[in-house]
Amino acid sequence: MPFYCIIWYKIAGYRSQLFINLKGKASKGLEIGIGTSPNLKYHISGNAVFVFGVNPNTKMEKYAWAAALAAGLLKEKFKFVQVVGESLPLDDASADAVVATLVLCSVTDVDMALKGI
Structure with a gap:
């Protein structure tokens, strides 16, 4: 198993707990650096009205979908x-x-990104 897979596996429980208070409460969400969308399963529920995923890499779109x-x-x-x-x-x-x-490390201007949020 590649190293990055081990890391994702190890933090899955933490990720689940991190998003537990968000699940079912946000009807419109934005995920910055959505990539392959590993977070969606943790914070999306049936009442979600809309999720807007942004990523600079178009190759991630098929995985996000x-x-x-x-x-x-x-x-x-x-x-x-x-x-x-x-x-x-x-x-x-x-x-x-x-x-x-796991996205702000690749953002060139973190202050600008945070102001946008």
């Missing part, structure tokens, strides 16, 4: 947009929750 559908999101409730975290294409107060894990 697969994870969104596996998490129970309907096609019309998920949108993937190729963009960097410093340039979020959302209006103010348009999301109830923002998820950003």
